[in-house]
Amino acid sequence: IDAMCMWLVKNPTDYSVLVTSNMFGDIISDLAAQLVGGLGFASSGNIGDNYAVFEPTHGSAPKYAGMYKVNPMATLLTVKLMLDWMGETSHAESLEGAITAVIKEGKVRTYDMGGKNTTLEIAQAVASKM
Structure with missing residues (x-):
């Protein structure tokens, strides 16, 4: 695990997919x-032969409930991962392009990106680019 983290x-x-146990995967995914x-940008997929479960790596962040300040990018990028897995490539590419455009513009940003926009404002900005 230590050498993998160093090389990563x-x-x-050099790496696009890493396969490991849950414990080491948790450590590596937080580093990555x-x-x-x-964590506001990291998505995750647990992919089997026939089924998959996708989730943002940051968890639910209950301390921010009702504050509308959480960065939705990890959730949106998780949807992109799921669309890819489902074979919905054009939709996945459209979503990824919209996310990229919003980040590059830099007009709307949540607190972790150095801004003051809300979760909804970020989501609306991404939707407007699709």
Whole structure:
């Protein structure tokens, strides 16, 4: 695990999929999330032969319930992962393109991105780009 984390930080583009146990996967996924901007951007998929479960890596963040400040990007990127797995490539690409456009514009950002926009405002900005 220690060597894998070192190589992942040193050469992150060398890896697209890592297969490991749950415990090591949890450690590696938290590290890898920082390489893409933090847990607010990290998606996850548990993929089997016939079924898959997708979720953002950050968990539910109950301490932010009702505050509308949580970054929805990880959830949206998780939907993109699911669409890819389902073979809905054009929809996945459309969603990813919209997310990328919103991030590049930098007009709407949640607190973890250095902004003050709400969860809904980010989601609306992404939807408007699709």
